[in-house]
Amino acid sequence: MSTFLTILIGQILVNNYVMCQFFGICPFLGVSKKFDTALGMGLAVTFVITVASFFTWLVQNFLLVPLSLEYLQTLAFILVIAVLVQVVEMALKKLSPTLYQALGVYLPLITTNCVVLAVAINNITDGYNLLESTFSGCCAALGFTLSLLLLAGIRERMELSNMPKWMQGFPGALIMAGMMAIAFMGFGGLI
Amino acid sequence: MFKPRLFPGGVHPHEGVNGKEVNKGNAIRELPAPERVVIPLSQHIGAPAKPVVAKGDHVLMGQVIAEAGGFVSAPVHSSVSGTVAEISTVKLCNGNETQAITIVNDFKDEWVELHPAEHPETLSQAELQSIVRGAGIVGMGGATFPTAVKLTPASGKVIEKFILNGAECEPYLTADHRLMLEKPVQIIDGLRLMMLSFGVKEAVIGIEDNKKDAIAAMKAACRDVEGIRVQALPVRYPQGGEKQLIYAITRREVPAGGLPIDVGCVVCNVGTVYAIQQAIREGKPLVQRVVTAGGLMNNPGNYLVRVGTRVRSLIEACGGVKPEVRQLVNGGPMMGVAFNDVDAPITKGTSGILALGPEAIDPPEGPCIRCGRCMRHCPMKLLPVHMDQNVRDENYEEAERLGIMSCIECGACTYVCPAKRMLTQSFRMGKKVIAARQRAAKEIAQKAQEELKKEQEAAGKEAK
C-alpha cells in the first residue's frame, strides 16, 4: 500500500515529469493556451501512458529480457508506443466517436511526447512490477495533466491581463512555468 | 416575525452631500406652474405617443394631448390649461431627442371634466387597466415602464402578491420618502383598490429602516386594512431594485431574463400607486410628480412639479446652485443620467434633479487589483472583475456566459472599486454590443425562415 502512496505523491508532486524533470515540455508549452484543449490533451495522454506502461513492461520482461535484447529497449518501446497510439486512435474512432472527436486531434502528437517514453523507461529502471508500472504510468500522466491544466489556467488569465506584447506566447509561458516549478520545489523530499 | 433577508451584495453610499441627508425633513412644496410647459411625447419606455392637438389649440389641464402609440406606450396629458404654441423636437435630460408639445400657460388651471370611477371597490381587472392606461401612468421610480402593461400579466401568470417599493431607489433622493409621510392614506387606498380588483390577498410595503417616520406613518395607515403589511428593510443600495426587493421580501429569485411576475409578484413604486389612486378616486391623469432637488442646491427641497416644467425653473426655485457644481444629474447619483441643458423638461420619470460637485469627476482608472470588492457588492452576484476583462478584450461570448445581461447597472461595483475602474460603464457598452448582435442574429434567422417558407411555397405550387 505504501508503495502505491509513494508512487502517487512521487509521480504527481515530488517528481512531476514536467515541473521537476523537464519531460514533455513541447506539448506542455504547445497545448496550454486554452484550458479545454489542455484538458483534452491531458486525458488523451493519461489514457495512452497508462496503457503504454502496461505493454512496455510486458515487452521488456517477456520479449527483450528473455532474448537478451535489452539494448533495443528504445527502439522496441517507441514502436510499441507508436503502434499503440495508432490502435487507440482507430479504436476510439470505431467505439466512441464523441470521445474521438474530443481527443482525436491530440493523439498523433502523443507519439513524440517524451513523457510516454520516459515513463516507460523509468518504470523498468525503477524495477516496478506490472501493477506498479501501470499505476506509476497513470500517476505520472495525471501529474502531467495537472501541470498542463495549471499552466493553461494561468495563461488564460494572463491573456486578459495587460502583459507586454513581447511576453505573450512562449516567453511568457516559459517564465510562468518557471514560477510553477519553484512552487513544485517545495515538495522536495516529501517521500 | 418574518425576518427580511438581505439580498446579496450591495453598498451603503453616503446619503447626500458630505454624507449628510439634507432633504428628509423638507416637506413637499408645490412648484408654481411655469409660463410655458414643454411636454415630451416619449416619457416612457415603448412607442412615443401620437399628438392629437395642433398648434393654436386651446387645451385644458388634464386633457389628452397625445394618444398612446401602441400597446407598450402611454398617453400624455396637458399639465396646464392654455394654448398649444408649437410641436417641436427637444432634448430630454437623458440625452434622447423626442417630439414635444409646448403649451403657453393661461394660469387658470382649468381641469377637463374628470371622471372618477363610479364603483372603485368593485373594478374589474380590465376596468382598472383601462383607467391606469388612460391616466398615462408609468413607473415613477425612474424606469417609466407603462404601468398598465405591468398590470396585464401574460396568460397563465397570476399575480399573487403586490410589492410596494418604498425603499427609495437611490441615495440623495427623498421624493418617495416624503410622499409616504404626507400621503400614506392615499397610497394604502390605492393599493387596496388594486388588490380588490385583482383579487390579490397579500401586499407588502418594503421601506428601508432609516425612514422610521415613514414606516410609522404607513403602518398607521394600513392598520385596519387586511392583507397589507409594512416590512422594514435594511439600508442597502440597491434595495429599491425590483429583483432585490422581491428577494428581500419573499426570498424568491427572479430568474435571469425573467420578470417579477415569473415569481408571482408585481412591484410598484409608492409614487405610482399614489398616481393610480388619484386616477381612480379623482379621475386625474398623471400631470405632476414629486421631484427631489438635491445636492449642491442653495435651498434643496422636494417639489410637486408639473410635467413639462423646465429644470431651470426648479433650480431657480431652489435659489440656484452652489458655485462648485460640476454636474447635473437626472435621477440619483448611482444610476442617474448626467445632462447639461437646464432647459430640458421634467418628465414623469424624473425622480430627482441633483447638483453634484467635483466628486462627480471620474478619477483616473488604475489597473484592477482583483480585490474582489465588486463581486462581494454586486447585488446580482455577478463577477464584475471577469466580465470587465472580457468586455475590454471584446470577448463578448464569454461575458454573456458570465451573465452580463443580468447586470442591472446599479453602479455598486464602480462605486466600491479601489482602482476606480469604470465597470458599470464597460458593462453598459458590452450589453449594447451583445443586444445588437442578438438582434442581428434574430433577423438573419427570421430572413432564412422566410426564404425557406417561400421556397416551400414555390415547391408546393410546382407540385400542383
Added chain:
Amino acid sequence: MADTSKKLTFWGTFMNGLVTENPTFTLMLGMCPTLGVTTAAMNGVSMGLATTFVLVFSNLFISLLRNIIPDKVRIPSYIVIIASFVTMIDLMMQAYLPDLRAVLGTYIQLIVVNCIIFARAESFAAKNPPALSVADGLGMGLGFTISITLLSMVRELFGSGSVFGYTVMPASYQPMAIMNMVPGGFITLGLMMIVINAIKKMAAGRGRREEGLA
C-alpha cells in the same frame, strides 16, 4: 510546393536551419533536452552534437528511402530509422564516454522522441534529395547545438560561476543554485527568448529601413 518554386541550395538550407528557422528559438522544438541538460556548457555541446549526429543520418536515410517507404507506414518506418541511430549513439557513448552518458541520462535515449528530428524527417527529408537533407540536418542540428550551448553557458555562469568548467566569476560570487534547477531553466530560456526576439525585431526593422533607402 513552395520548396520547388525557389531553388534550394546546400548553403541556403544549412543557414536556414542555423539561423532563420532556429529550432529552439523560432520553431520551439526539442524543448525537453534544451532545458533538461543545460546546467553546464559542456553538457549542452555534447547533447547538441549527439542530436546533430542522429539528425544528419536519419535525414540522409529517410531521404534516400523516401520513394520506397509506402506512405501508410511512413511514421513507424521513420521511428525505426531514428531509433536505430539513437541506439547507436547511446551504445557508443556508453562505451567511450560513460561519464557524459551518466550525466545526460535518459535524455540520450529520448532523442528518439525529440520533435526536431521527427519534424525534419516529415517536413523536409521526405520531400527533398539526400544532399539537401543532410544540409538541413546539419543546419538544424548545429542551430540546436548553438542555442542550447548559449543557454547552458548562461545557466552555468550564474549557477556555478563558471563557463565550460573554468571559473570566471570573482571568488566572492555566491552561485545562484536555482539556475541549475528546473525553474532556472524555464526562466532563463524565457528571458533569452525575449532578448532574441528583440534582436530579431531590431534586425528586421533595420532590414526594412535599408530596403526603403534602396
Added chain:
Amino acid sequence: MQQMQKKLIIASSPHIRDSVTTRRIMQEVCLALAPAGIAGIVYFGVDALKLILISVCTCVLTEYLYQRLMNQKVTAGDWSAVVTGLLIAYNVPASAPWWIPVVGGVFAILLVKQLFGGIGSNFANPALTARAVLFISWGSIMGSYPVTRYMEDAVSSATPLALLQQDPSQVSVWTLLIGNHGGVLGETCAIALILGGVYLIIRGIADWRIPVSFICTAFVCFLLQGGFDLALKEVLAGGLLLGAFFMATDYVTTPTSVPGRFIMGAGCGLLLFLIRAFANYPEGCSFAILFMNVMTPMIDRFTMPKYFGEVKKHG
C-alpha cells in the same frame, strides 16, 4: 446659470465613488506590517533596519526605473512596491548580506510583477516567489538565523521549527508570542503579526476567510500529528502567521470567490503541514502559498458562483 452650464460635465453613471483607493489599501497594509518590523528591529538591531530599507528602496526603484524605461505610466507611487519590499525584508534573516534583498527585490518586481503587466496582473505573489528563489539559491545564508539581542544562550539559536518537530516542550509559547527566538527578521513576533492581521481584517482590507481557514487547517493537521501543544506552537512559530495574514491574502494572487478563498486557505494549511512535517525544507509557508497561487486560476474556474436568478442550463 449660463456660466454654470459651461462647467458641467457629462459622464456615465455612477457619479459618486467610495473613498477607498488602491493606494489607501496598500498604505493600510504597510501600517499593519509595521509592528512586526518594529519587533524585528528591536530584536535584531540596526541590521534589520538596514535590510528593510534596502529592500523597500530596491523594489520602489526597480518599479520606477522599469516603468520609465518602458514608457509606461509610473505607478511606483501606489505603495504596492513598498508592501513587496517590506515582505521580502521580513522573510530574510537579519544576518543576510545587503545583496540578498536587492536580488530578491529586483526578481520580485521585475520578473514576477512587471513582466506580467504590473500590479494586478501577476499570478504569483512577488515577495513569496522572491523568497523561494533566495531560499533555494542561497540556502545557507537564508537558513542561518542570528540570535536575538535578548537571548540568554546562543545555543538555542536553532529555529523553533526545527526544535518543535523533535520535541515541542523545548520551546515555550511565551517565547513564540513575543518573538524572542531565532528566525527571519519579520516573522518572529507572533503578537505583532496577529495585531497587524487583525487590523487588516477589521479594516476590511484582508478577507478573514483565508487566514482563518489557513490557520485552522494547519492547526488541525498538527493536532492530529502531535497533540495540542505542538499544534499551538507550530501555528505561532515560523512564517505561518506572516504568510497567512499578509501573503496568502494578497488580492491579486488568490481566488476571488468566497468558496475559492476557503479552498485557498485550507490548501495552504494542508501543504504547509505536509512540507513542514515531511519534506526537505523546514519551513513550508512560502511554498505552500506559492503552490496555491499557481492553483488560483483553476480554483477560480471551478468555484464560479451562480449569479442571481441564473438558470442552470440543461444538456
